[in-house]
Amino acid sequence: MARIRKQQQQNKHCNVAVYIRLSKEDGNEQSLSVINQKKIILQYLENDFKEQYTLIDYYIDDGLTGTDYYRPAFQRMIQDMEKGNINCIVCKNLSRMFRNYSDQGYFLEKVFPMHNIRFITVSEPKIDSFLYPEALHGLEIPINGLMNDRFAAKTSRDIRDTFDTKRKKGEFIGAFAPYGYQKSAENKNKLVVDEQAATVIKNIYKWFVYDGMSKQGIAKYLNEQGVLNPSAYKRKKGLHYYNPQKEICDVYWGASTVSAILKNKMYIGTMVQGKQKVISYKVHNVISVPEKEWYIVPDTHKAIIEKELFQKAQYLQLRDTRVSPQNKKVHMLAGFVYCADCQKAMTRQKTKGNVYYYCRTYREKSKKLCTKHSIKEQTILKIVLTVIQKQIALLTNIEEMIQTIHTTVQYHTIRTQSIVEMKKRDIQKVNDAIDILYEDWKKEYIDYEQYCRLKLKYEMQIKQIEQSIQNNLKNSDTVQKELEEKQNYTDEFLKYHNIASLNRSILVELIKKILIYENNSIEIIFCFTDPYIQKIE
Numbered sequence: 001m002a003r004i005r006k007q008q009q010q011n012k013h014c015n016v017a018v019y020i021r022l023s024k025e026d027g028n029e030q031s032l033s034v035i036n037q038k039k040i041i042l043q044y045l046e047n048d049f050k051e052q053y054t055l056i057d058y059y060i061d062d063g064l065t066g067t068d069y070y071r072p073a074f075q076r077m078i079q080d081m082e083k084g085n086i087n088c089i090v091c092k093n094l095s096r097m098f099r100n101y102s103d104q105g106y107f108l109e110k111v112f113p114m115h116n117i118r119f120i121t122v123s124e125p126k127i128d129s130f131l132y133p134e135a136l137h138g139l140e141i142p143i144n145g146l147m148n149d150r151f152a153a154k155t156s157r158d159i160r161d162t163f164d165t166k167r168k169k170g171e172f173i174g175a176f177a178p179y180g181y182q183k184s185a186e187n188k189n190k191l192v193v194d195e196q197a198a199t200v201i202k203n204i205y206k207w208f209v210y211d212g213m214s215k216q217g218i219a220k221y222l223n224e225q226g227v228l229n230p231s232a233y234k235r236k237k238g239l240h241y242y243n244p245q246k247e248i249c250d251v252y253w254g255a256s257t258v259s260a261i262l263k264n265k266m267y268i269g270t271m272v273q274g275k276q277k278v279i280s281y282k283v284h285n286v287i288s289v290p291e292k293e294w295y296i297v298p299d300t301h302k303a304i305i306e307k308e309l310f311q312k313a314q315y316l317q318l319r320d321t322r323v324s325p326q327n328k329k330v331h332m333l334a335g336f337v338y339c340a341d342c343q344k345a346m347t348r349q350k351t352k353g354n355v356y357y358y359c360r361t362y363r364e365k366s367k368k369l370c371t372k373h374s375i376k377e378q379t380i381l382k383i384v385l386t387v388i389q390k391q392i393a394l395l396t397n398i399e400e401m402i403q404t405i406h407t408t409v410q411y412h413t414i415r416t417q418s419i420v421e422m423k424k425r426d427i428q429k430v431n432d433a434i435d436i437l438y439e440d441w442k443k444e445y446i447d448y449e450q451y452c453r454l455k456l457k458y459e460m461q462i463k464q465i466e467q468s469i470q471n472n473l474k475n476s477d478t479v480q481k482e483l484e485e486k487q488n489y490t491d492e493f494l495k496y497h498n499i500a501s502l503n504r505s506i507l508v509e510l511i512k513k514i515l516i517y518e519n520n521s522i523e524i525i526f527c528f529t530d531p532y533i534q535k536i537e
Contacts, residue, residue, distance in 0.1 A: 005409075014053040014088040014118065016045070017077050021096045029141050034060055037092045044122040045090070056086050066100045067149075081115050085095045088118040094125065094144055108136055150382040170271045170297030176239060177267045179230035191266075191301040197303045199349065200227060204261055205305050212329045214260070219253040227251045262317060265296070268310045269303035272296050312508055318415035332504050333357075333380060333514070340515035340523060348377070371518050380514060383522050385502050388510060391526075392499065416476040423465050423472075428483040430465070434458050479524050 020037045032509040035336060038058065044054065057080070059073040080086050089112070091097045095177035112119050112129065119129040124142050135141060165174050171189035180201045184190040200222070213221070222229075228236060232251035265272050274295040275287050305313075316335060337346045339359040346357040347364070355377040361370040434455055441451035499506065515523040 011088075012051075014049075014051050015086045016053045016055050016088045016090055017057060017059055017080065017086040018042075018073070019077060019089055019092075019097060020057065020065065021071070021074075021090040022251065023063065023065045034062060036098065040092055041122055042091055044120075053088070062423075069100070069103055078111075080135065081117060082406045085359045087116060088120065090120045090122065090246075093121050093123040094141070095148045096125070097121075097424070099148050101146050104148075105142070107140070149399060162358070163272075164295075167271075167273045167295035168297070170300035172271065173273065174299075176234060178264065179233065179261070180267060181301070185395040191271075193302050197230075199305050201261060202259060205309055205313055206327060208258075208262060208506055209309060209316060210505040212332065213335070214330055215255040217329060217526060218258045219255050222253045225268075227253070227476075229257055236521045259317070265310075266301075267303065268307050269301055270296060271300040315512075316508065332502065332507065336507055336511060336514050337380065338513055338515055339370060339373050340517045341373070344370075346373065346516060359516075373516050373518050375516050375520050375522075379520070380516070380522065381502055384511070384514065384524060384532040385499070386509075388502075388522050389499060413476055416472050419472050420469050423469050427462055427465050430461050432460050 018038070018041050020041075022034050022037070047053070048154055059077040061073040063072040064071045068211070077086070077089070081089075089097075094104065096106070108129070110120065117129075119127060121127045125135075128254060129136060129139065145172055161171050166189060172183070172191050173189065177183050177191055177194075180194060180197045182194045183189040184192045202406075204218055207221070216532070223233050228251050261267070272294060274293065275291075277289055278286055329505065330346060335345070337348075337357050338344065339346055339361065342359065342361045344359065344361050347360045348357055350356075356374050357377060359370050359373040362372050414473050436449060437446075437454055437458070440446050442447065446454075510526055511524060512527050513525040515525065517523070
């Protein structure tokens with residue numbers, strides 16, 4: 001690497017460091033490319049540098065902003081300076097070395113002189129701190145540094161504005177697509193499904209919601225199957241992905257990774273961005289942003305998980321479903337059983353071969369705050385199964401009612417459309433009357449006062465008709481929505497028509513809470529509000 005230039009020595013031997021920086025905001029500017037910067041500096045050393053020198057190394061920061069003091073190559077160069085390995089630094093111009101006005105002053109006026117470093121720029125403004133030291137104390141260098149700083153500030157604002165615009169439109173602007181997706185080959189701001197990773201995502205939701213596996217259990221199972229975690233998967237796909245929050249880039253899954261996947265709205269087709277930001281264009285520390293300031297745009301890409309399944313996963317995560325480290329699955333009733341009086345989740349305990357549920361407040365906090373509410377697990381399961389079977393029996397008799405409602409709604413929809421069309425024709429008639437009224441005024445059949453009074457009357461009629469149209473459409477939508485709710489309720493229960501035993505999947509589908517009273521009576525709160533309760537009673 002060392003290159004020696006043998007000329008008559010005018011000064012001490014120079015151990016030269018060549019610093020090159022190219023940032024993303026430079027775009028495709030050829031004059032600033034790494035190759036061209038290197039070419040320009042080498043031409044200067046060959047043709048214009050008078051002293052004998054050894055080129056120690058190239059220090060290249062590619063794709064990094066000059067406002068950041070912690071650039072890897074820049075830091076390596078400073079370390080070599082402090083070790084005494086270099087005594088001369090050459091770069092293309094000041095903006096390649098600094099875009100931060102305060103950093104420029106600190107290094108040029110303090111750090112470099114303290115280490116006896118000769119600093120040279122080969123393009124305007126040209127600097128040689130040994131041959132022309134007075135230039136550093138004039139106005140040109142500080143003014144140039146201030147202009148570079150302001151340029152960086154403006155560029156940062158422009159980039160942020162561009163990114164914010166893209167975020168508002170639901171365009172993906174991240175460097176790496178979320179696990180389960182990849183950037184479209186045709187449009188880098190569009191996400192498409194990565195089928196291999198999407199299969200893992202679907203399994204995670206299925207195992208958690210329907211199979212009752214804990215997050216830690218899911219992580220262990222994935223590790224046992226040799227499935228790479230999201231970070232390792234991206235690196236295997238050839239992406240230069242690095243998570244700065246993890247010191248060691250391992251390939252193993254953890255419960256936190258599973259939890260993050262179960263909470264990520266990106267998997268239902270909703271674009272979520274802007275969860276973090278840097279403090280400023282000079283301070284690149286990343287801070288969290290309040291959720292109300294996130295950019296959330298629904299239906300921007302193909303969903304991997306259905307919204308209904310996603311909501312079930314969110315609700316389950318709010319429940320108390322702790323599991324021992326030895327088990328991969330939670331118990332069937334975990335997260336469902338609550339004390340009816342204090343509303344706290346009940347605790348499960350084995351006693352003499354039987355499993356009981358007790359009020360956690362009574363057992364763990366104070367016997368004065370609540371009562372025992374003890375009940376056998378088998379008793380709960382038996383009652384829940386019986387109630388579901390009875391509910392299904394009732395709903396079976398209502399299927400005929402559903403068909404009647406369907407017919408009624410269809411009639412109501414057709415009638416609404418007919419009314420709306422008729423009222424639109426009425427509006428046209430009134431508008432025609434206003435046109436005739438205008439002609440009568442122009443021909444002086446009526447005076448201006450009469451014209452204004454009658455025109456106002458017609459306009460009020462139009463507003464009333466328009467409001468009537470809106471009311472009819474709203475009523476039609478309400479009827480349709482009620483039918484859909486009733487149909488969803490019925491469908492959820494009737495698909496378990498021949499149920500003979502319970503499993504966690506059924507509980508997740510149908511039940512929100514099971515409340516236990518002190519007298520061993522049970523109240524079951526279903527996921528759907530019973531739309532037939534008045535009719536059944």
